[in-house]
Amino acid sequence: MTRSARTRLMTLSLYAVFLALVVIFVLLADWDAIRRNFFLTEGFTGNWQDMIFVGAKNTILYTIISFIGGFVLAVVLVLMKLAPIAPFRWVATGYIELFRGLPALVVILFMGFGVPIAFGWRPPGGTVGAGLVALMLVAGAYMAETLRAGIEAVPKGQTEAARSLGMNARWTMASIVMPQALRIVVPPLTNELVILLKDTSLLFVIGLAANQKELTTLARDFMSSGPSAGTATSLAFAALLYLAITLPLTRLVAWMESKQKRSR
Amino acid sequence: MSELHPSMDVDERAPAIEVRDLHKSFGDNEVLTGIDFHVDHGQVVCVIGPSGSGKSTLLRCVNRLEEPTSGQILVEGIDITDPDTELDLVRTRIGMVFQQFNLFPHMTVLRNLTIAQQRAKGRKRGEAEQIARENLAKVGLGDKEAAYPAHLSGGQQQRVAIARALSMNPDMMLFDEPTSALDPELVGDVLDVMRKLANEGMTMMVVTHEMGFAREVGDNLVFMDGGVIVEEGDPVEVLTNPQHKRTQSFLSKVL
Numbered sequence: 001m002t003r004s005a006r007t008r009l010m011t012l013s014l015y016a017v018f019l020a021l022v023v024i025f026v027l028l029a030d031w032d033a034i035r036r037n038f039f040l041t042e043g044f045t046g047n048w049q050d051m052i053f054v055g056a057k058n059t060i061l062y063t064i065i066s067f068i069g070g071f072v073l074a075v076v077l078v079l080m081k082l083a084p085i086a087p088f089r090w091v092a093t094g095y096i097e098l099f100r101g102l103p104a105l106v107v108i109l110f111m112g113f114g115v116p117i118a119f120g121w122r123p124p125g126g127t128v129g130a131g132l133v134a135l136m137l138v139a140g141a142y143m144a145e146t147l148r149a150g151i152e153a154v155p156k157g158q159t160e161a162a163r164s165l166g167m168n169a170r171w172t173m174a175s176i177v178m179p180q181a182l183r184i185v186v187p188p189l190t191n192e193l194v195i196l197l198k199d200t201s202l203l204f205v206i207g208l209a210a211n212q213k214e215l216t217t218l219a220r221d222f223m224s225s226g227p228s229a230g231t232a233t234s235l236a237f238a239a240l241l242y243l244a245i246t247l248p249l250t251r252l253v254a255w256m257e258s259k260q261k262r263s264r
Numbered sequence: 265m266s267e268l269h270p271s272m273d274v275d276e277r278a279p280a281i282e283v284r285d286l287h288k289s290f291g292d293n294e295v296l297t298g299i300d301f302h303v304d305h306g307q308v309v310c311v312i313g314p315s316g317s318g319k320s321t322l323l324r325c326v327n328r329l330e331e332p333t334s335g336q337i338l339v340e341g342i343d344i345t346d347p348d349t350e351l352d353l354v355r356t357r358i359g360m361v362f363q364q365f366n367l368f369p370h371m372t373v374l375r376n377l378t379i380a381q382q383r384a385k386g387r388k389r390g391e392a393e394q395i396a397r398e399n400l401a402k403v404g405l406g407d408k409e410a411a412y413p414a415h416l417s418g419g420q421q422q423r424v425a426i427a428r429a430l431s432m433n434p435d436m437m438l439f440d441e442p443t444s445a446l447d448p449e450l451v452g453d454v455l456d457v458m459r460k461l462a463n464e465g466m467t468m469m470v471v472t473h474e475m476g477f478a479r480e481v482g483d484n485l486v487f488m489d490g491g492v493i494v495e496e497g498d499p500v501e502v503l504t505n506p507q508h509k510r511t512q513s514f515l516s517k518v519l
Binding site: 155157158160161162163164165166167168171175176179180183 | 327329352353354355356358359360362364366367368369370379380383384385425428429432
């Protein structure tokens with residue numbers, strides 16, 4: 001057998017194995033049970049308005065709020081981290097290490113229950129407010145690191161050129177370094193947006209009022225109430241809605257990254 | 265011009281650049297070990313030497329992109345190593361051109377030339393654009409103002425960088441190996457622009473490997489090796505009749 005014939009045979013048999021596995025799965029799976037447990041039609045027809053106009057809407061709203069808040073916080077943190085005053089740097093570094101090292105869930109529980117009890121202070125907006133502040137605090141730490149990486153990716157010659165023209169440190173940062181850094185960090189920041197979107201599901205633990213419920217909380221409700229109670233249909237519904245938002249975003253990131261690679 | 269320094273005015277009789285006993289170390293590595301030299305107004309001084317000789321570091325100390333370890337650097341009589349000197353103001357009077365051009369890639373050519381005029385010199389947009397256009401025409405790129413740097417050749421980018429520095433109306437220009445990153449066929453255009461500047465009487469300090477340029481345009485040639493000035497003098501003299509052994513051995517390799 002020639003070399004190329006051997007390769008072709010190998011490829012062919014791999015296809016055959018794959019096909020066999022698919023056939024076995026299709027034959028063995030209990031399609032009716034899958035349909036009844038995950039894709040009960042009534043679960044979609046009966047719950048879709050709440051799932052989309054309450055659940056998905058709140059999920060997106062919470063993502064946007066905590067992303068914007070986290071971004072502002074990240075800018076402050078990164079400026080502190082690059083400041084010539086050492087204590088500012090220490091505080092920023094300590095903050096970033098602390099909040100990157102803690103699970104988001106723990107921070108949410110702290111803000112939701114720990115802080116109000118310990119300090120008698122509630123973040124504005126009640127329970128949701130507390131949860132959103134927690135998400136901001138965590139997102140800010142991650143985004144600060146991303147921003148710092150972006151700033152450091154701007155070649156040193158850019159700063160030198162601006163300073164040699166007599167521009168002061170602030171103008172150099174604002175009109176030369178930051179615009180280039182932001183362009184570099186758009187893909188990783190979009191990734192963080194996706195992660196944040198998924199993390200809003202953690203708000204599930206702090207008890208949300210009916211009109212404040214995000215997708216996961218709502219889906220959990222519909223597992224025990226409504227037309228698809230007793231099945232996981234609402235979870236599958238939520239999963240599909242999450243994917244409908246996250247997949248385009250991750251595709252967008254992949255596209256932006258390949259574009260950046262080409263332009264380099 | 266007393267705003268440059270609380271206690272000192274620009275001294276017209278002082279040399280454009282005066283360096284006194286300059287030392288510069290990076291950690292344990294002493295790159296400059298006692299440099300004394302000066303550039304007079306209207307003079308073109310070329311600095312040559314093997315790589316690692318400290319010539320670029322010397323140039324970068326003159327506008328304090330590198331912090332000198334010790335010694336004094338006077339620009340038009342103003343001590344730029346003095347912490348009270350308004351460094352940003354002094355820098356607007358010293359144009360600098362880099363080996364890697366360092367144009368701002370997110371801005372058009374015109375914006376590259378106007379941004380520092382507006383931010384550092386407080387010029388109005390209209391005035392800045394007019395000055396920018398004059399300087400673009402001067403370097404032969406009047407038609408490129410709307411282009412982004414990435415769409416220009418290396419030679420064009422370097423000429424834009426020269427125009428950017430000129431748009432600040434500097435009293436002197438520093439060139440850090442301005443043609444070393446260029447394809448050979450593009451070197452000529454950049455050297456032509458520099459020659460034109462020299463003929464107009466611009467004070468220039470040029471770190472370069474272009475011996476032809478140094479010989480033809482330079483008023484003074486400085487040969488550096490191992491962090492010291494080994495030899496300096498009339499370019500033709502130094503290039504054809506080097507006195508020092510190290511100069512001879514360097515020139516025999518590059519000429």
